[in-house]
Amino acid sequence: MSDTRSADYTKRLTRLETSGIKRLLPTQAPYRWNLRRLKLGRVLDVGCGLGRNLLNCSPQSVGVDHNAHSVATCRERGLTAYTPDELAEAPDCGPGSFDSLLCAHVLEHMDEAxxxxxxxxYLPLVKPGGKVVLITPQEAGYKTDATHVRFVGFEELREHAETAKVAVARTYSFPFPRPVGKVFPYNEFVLVGTLPA
Known part of the structure; x- marks a missing residue:
């Protein structure tokens, strides 16, 4: 996981944002649509990276990332983002201050514990009854990043939800059906759940 803290990791993410077909087509459009349709309200984006998802959440949303270089990039983009220590001190980010927690393309970078x-x-920062969205890459996407340490599919996402006392509302493959994830690197596992009210 230490590799994801470096300036080089942030540079890699920045480079990937505009590489290949992404220069020609609005490849993020389906993912933006998916986030908007979930109606997440004020989001805490855990592992926000450069803010790709945060850009598509409500303006009051906040990102947190352990990579200070990525947090700086978010701020340069006009987003509100903090390192974990900064978030702990932020006056408007206390317990129950968020409608939802989004954790996208993070869990596969760390061991289960x-x-x-x-x-x-971070879940205590979400209000009772708030939403929780966990997103991880499928097989082809998992292979694209050397900092991935653990494959996290539907079963593992459900186990995380159960451990965290998150009631699973639905799981689905996005943007294409599950078999596509073996060859298309941008197919994702998505779990949507709620915290106890």
């Missing part, structure tokens, strides 16, 4: 700890750390 650390993933459980990260969710336990």
């Amino acid at each position: 650390l993933a459980v700890d990260v969710l336990a750390q």
Whole structure:
């Protein structure tokens, strides 16, 4: 996981944003649509990276990332983002201050125990009855990043939800049916759940 803290990791993410077909087509459009249709309200985007998802959440949303270089990039883009220590001090980010938690393309970067700890750390910041959205890459996407340490599919997402006391509302493959994830690197596992009211 230490590789994801470096300036080089942030540079890699920046380079990937505009590489290949992404220069010609609005490849993020389906993912933006997916986030908007979930009606997440004020979101805490855990592992926000450069803010790709945060850009598509309500303006009051906040990102948190352990990579200070990525947090700086978010801020340069006009987004509100913090390192974990900064978030703990932020006056409007206390317990129950968010409508939803989004954790997209994060859990596969850490072992199971650390993933459980990260969710336990940030879920109290979501109001009772709030939404939780967990997103991970499928097989082809998992292979694209050397910092991925653990494959997290539907079964593992459900286990994380159960451990965190998140009631699963639905799981689905996006944007294409599940078999496509073996060859298309941008297919995702998505779990949507709610916290106890």
